[in-house]
Amino acid sequence: MPDARCDRVPAREVIATVTGSFTEHRPPTSPAPPDGPLGWSGYAESRARASARTGEEESVLYGTAVVEGRECVLVAFEFGFLGGSLGGSTGDRLEAAYALAGERRLPLVSLVATGGSRMQEGMIALTQLHRVARASTRLRAEGLAQIAVLRDPTTGGGWATVGAGADVVLALPGAQIGFAGSRVRPADADPYAYTAEGQLAAGQIDAVVTPDELPVTLGRWLAALTVTGPARAAPVPGALSAAGLPATGWEAVEQARAAARPRAEAYLDAYFQHRLPLNGDRCGGRDPGLLCGVGLHAGRPVAYAAQCGTATRPAGYRTAARVIRLADRLGLPVLTLVDTPGAANDAEAERAGAGAAIADAFAAVAGARVPVTTLVIGEGGSGGALALAAPDNTHVTTDSYFSVIAPELAAAILKRGPDEVRPTADQLRLRPQDLVELGVARSVVGPAGPEG
Incomplete structure (x- = not known):
């Protein structure tokens, strides 16, 4: 040289x-x-x-x-x-x-x-x-x-x-x-x-x-x-919406899809004193629809992965898994915000390893030794949303829903016509209050936090 x-x-x-x-x-x-x-x-x-x-x-x-x-x-x-x-x-x-x-x-x-x-x-x-x-x-x-x-x-x-x-x-x-x-x-x-x-x-x-x-x-x-002491669960963010509980399943879907509904960026800004972004999956990809990083909440560091309402791409799941594993190794609690109609399912996403990336996100959450807190702030679309949800510490806002699949797709799979989409939404029991009753969510969250 x-x-x-x-x-x-x-x-x-x-x-x-x-x-x-x-x-x-x-x-x-x-x-x-x-x-x-x-x-x-x-x-x-x-x-x-x-x-x-x-x-x-x-x-x-x-x-x-x-x-x-x-x-x-x-x-x-x-x-x-x-x-x-x-x-x-x-x-x-x-x-x-x-x-x-x-x-x-x-x-x-x-x-x-x-x-x-x-x-x-x-x-x-x-x-x-x-x-x-x-x-x-x-x-x-x-x-x-x-x-x-x-x-x-x-x-x-x-x-x-x-x-x-x-x-x-x-x-x-x-x-x-x-x-x-x-x-x-x-x-x-x-x-x-x-x-x-x-x-x-x-x-x-x-x-x-x-x-x-x-x-x-x-x-x-x-x-x-730099962490001192054992990781304590990240507090559940307060809801930023004044929406009431939906009367029907379809009303829950409409509230979650409303353009004016508060999104992840607003929740993160309200929750953290400042945020430090972690970008990309280290495999050549990034998903602007999933925000990851570490922030300070009440003076304590919390890692976060937040869906922004778009279909989450493989790079997003891999980035989230990277951040969750980093938090686990360093002893940081994790906050995830769920808001996606589902995982991206186009041909490009399949070529990029959608299934493996979602599996990796599931594994990162399941294997975390630090507490993971989840708040569903909008759409909870199928496994693409569930991959970032804590199995025992998930909460929901009044303007959110969580479903095995979107009502329209459920109706199509069941060979039902368009006029049966709304009744199907009721059958899916996807409303916030339904999720608490079913034990999928721990609480419906209001502006001051969990309301039970």
Whole structure:
């Protein structure tokens, strides 16, 4: 790997803009051959030039830091040192940083800028990815959060481990992000796909954050992902509608489908002091009709997954499952808002794995060890809605319904005419009060909360 460009912001300057304080740590090191494990001629001179130019001994530095009053372990890549590349000594530092986070019971924040593995160390450099993946997995098993901030560029193995392997992935505007670096991509590759904005659109990162916003954003994420004490169930949101209980099943359907009915965005805004979005399924998809993230309610973090009234797509279910499993691992309670006519059932949704994605959402809710609270705020359409509903802690608003299938489709399956749709809605017993009586829901919720 040739000596790197040095026109990017040095690691210590980035650290200074993000943190209130930083205490550097250094792992014990063993003597290495001057030209590295491969005896690569000129490697020692390249390292010496990189060190003289940057003032650093390696491409990564780490230590404990305070960000907006929140303590964490901080890792920062120095791109000016051989392109922020990973070698054996880099692996030592990264492994030590993850271990320090585990010992101190602190979240890990990584400020990533790397061109990949160091060619002068060959396969020894590449196998550092195993070390990083193992250290990251151990920290995950200990219930500690990992946040990555992707700077320009973040490519190769650094992206595929420290970056993409984090729980929350933020990026600076315009940052080059991709497994393939600029010199090894296909000549006709779409350049947008390798940018922070392109990766956000593809559901691979959670947010693009400007440098000015980064300290506050990191501080909020650290507050949201640092849990003290056992998870308590998220309180049921109060209803935002003054609608009365429906007299008939069809009236319940009409109230749930009313254009003026309060939607998920309004419920989330009323419930949370502020929200931090988690975007995308990490498989190249995102569903704008399902909002996910973590917010602060009454000063305590709560993870959320909220349907917005549209048919939920496979990417939405996979994103919700990702968020619920993250909450479960970190000990955060979960709030789900159910509002969908059902799962998307077009050919594209089937090709994208609708059945498997819905099954994954069911499994995430069923396997959660933290309490899950559900409020049905509109349409509860079949299994596409049930996949995000807590089996023993679901509540309903007066302008909602929950049904095995929409009345129109039920009538069609039963070979009934259009004039029989309304009686079918009554037979389905889908009204809020019916759901409580059947034991499907625990309560009908009013503006002040559950009313029993």
